[in-house]
Amino acid sequence: MDYVAIRRALHQIPELGFEEVKTQGFLLDQIKKLPQDRLQIKKWKTGLLVRISGTDPSKLIGFRTDIDALPVKENTGYAFQSRHAGKMHACGHDFHMTIALGALENIVRHPVKEDVLFVFQPAEEGPGGALPMMASEKFKAWKPDLIFGLHVSPDFPAGTVATKEGILFANTSELFIDFHGKGGHAANPHLTHDTIVAASHFIVGLQTIVARRVNPLHPAVLTIGKITGGFKQNIIAEYARVEGTIRTLSQDTMVLIKEDIERHVKAIEIAYQCKGIIDYGANYYQVFNRNAYVDPFISFCARNEFPYVICDDAMTGEDFGYFLKELPGFMFWLGVGKTSSLHSADFKPDELALAQGVKVVSTYIRDGV
Numbered sequence: 001m002d003y004v005a006i007r008r009a010l011h012q013i014p015e016l017g018f019e020e021v022k023t024q025g026f027l028l029d030q031i032k033k034l035p036q037d038r039l040q041i042k043k044w045k046t047g048l049l050v051r052i053s054g055t056d057p058s059k060l061i062g063f064r065t066d067i068d069a070l071p072v073k074e075n076t077g078y079a080f081q082s083r084h085a086g087k088m089h090a091c092g093h094d095f096h097m098t099i100a101l102g103a104l105e106n107i108v109r110h111p112v113k114e115d116v117l118f119v120f121q122p123a124e125e126g127p128g129g130a131l132p133m134m135a136s137e138k139f140k141a142w143k144p145d146l147i148f149g150l151h152v153s154p155d156f157p158a159g160t161v162a163t164k165e166g167i168l169f170a171n172t173s174e175l176f177i178d179f180h181g182k183g184g185h186a187a188n189p190h191l192t193h194d195t196i197v198a199a200s201h202f203i204v205g206l207q208t209i210v211a212r213r214v215n216p217l218h219p220a221v222l223t224i225g226k227i228t229g230g231f232k233q234n235i236i237a238e239y240a241r242v243e244g245t246i247r248t249l250s251q252d253t254m255v256l257i258k259e260d261i262e263r264h265v266k267a268i269e270i271a272y273q274c275k276g277i278i279d280y281g282a283n284y285y286q287v288f289n290r291n292a293y294v295d296p297f298i299s300f301c302a303r304n305e306f307p308y309v310i311c312d313d314a315m316t317g318e319d320f321g322y323f324l325k326e327l328p329g330f331m332f333w334l335g336v337g338k339t340s341s342l343h344s345a346d347f348k349p350d351e352l353a354l355a356q357g358v359k360v361v362s363t364y365i366r367d368g369v
């Protein structure tokens with residue numbers, strides 16, 4: 001397989017969660033080019049479950065990749081940039097899928113002892129594909145004995161593995177708040193309940209939650225990434241929407257932050273006479289690496305001279321956390337060299353990491369488990 005060509009082809013067809021129709025078709029086309037005698041394929045919504053029979057299996061080893069993209073307008077200047085306006089693989093899922101395909105090819109062409117399951121999961125960026133996929137009869141029938149996954153990172157040199165025991169990624173909750181007030185003429189503010197002013201004060205007030213409510217020893221992030229509202233510069237807006245995300249390393253801190261957000265919404269309702277409706281959207285469970293699995297993986301990297309570092313916990317989220325809540329396994333970062341951060345319009349990961357990713361994943365499945 002030509003990993004660079006595959007990654008570039010996937011990069012051009014980014015699709016949002018549960019819309020990954022072309023992506024699923026592309027993945028199937030690649031998998032169908034391989035010898036089929038050991039392969040079984042199941043479609044699940046826009047995702048895939050691909051099982052490879054081992055030579056003398058005693059267990060089923062799972063590797064999961066996410067397949068969706070983000071609503072980001074690409075600005076990489078790539079000749080192979082996204083053909084889907086306003087959508088981009090800005091979180092590296094094109095890399096993840098390519099590495100999964102490469103490892104899948106390696107295992108199909110050089111069978112290993114154990115059965116192997118490649119999980120191509122939709123909707124990681126939202127609304128969350130892991131939980132419904134795990135609840136499906138198709139997944140339950142092929143529940144792996146161990147599962148692992150990776151995520152690319154610009155914080156480490158291309159091809160370097162980075163992981164740690166315990167929490168790797170945070171608990172997350174999306175946050176959507178709709179403010180409903182009373183619109184009117186810009187010249188008559190006294191006759192309205194202005195949701196733009198209410199939402200603005202709300203956002204400023206929120207900044208005190210992490211700074212003044214949460215124990216400074218308990219990591220937390222509260223980010224507002226989007227505000228919408230209003231029709232025109234001389235019309236007072238009857239509606240405004242605030243969208244964000246909450247990140248914490250403990251569930252208790254998550255509860256505390258949500259309680260405080262609710263108090264802030266009540267305060268805004270009283271002060272500005274605008275109704276606030278909260279929706280917490282998708283919530284992801286922390287990615288927690290169990291020592292019994294991640295420690296041997298770290299030793300495996302050392303033994304095979306794969307460059308690796310022990311990293312810090314991160315406030316990113318991943319619904320892979322749900323797989324690790326139920327099944328043994330671990331996750332690791334794969335360095336893609338210095339570039340803009342994940343979720344940026346000019347995120348340009350180093351393609352040298354593709355071949356190294358395939359090598360780490362397939363060698364681990366072959367010799368490491």
Ligand SMILES: CC(=O)N[C@@H](CCC[C@H](N)C(=O)O)C(=O)O
Binds near residue numbers: 245317
């Ligand atoms: C690795 C990564 O960037 N993951 C996303 C997960 C999104 C979670 C959810 N949609 C939210 O925004 O809370 C992340 O933003 O960390």
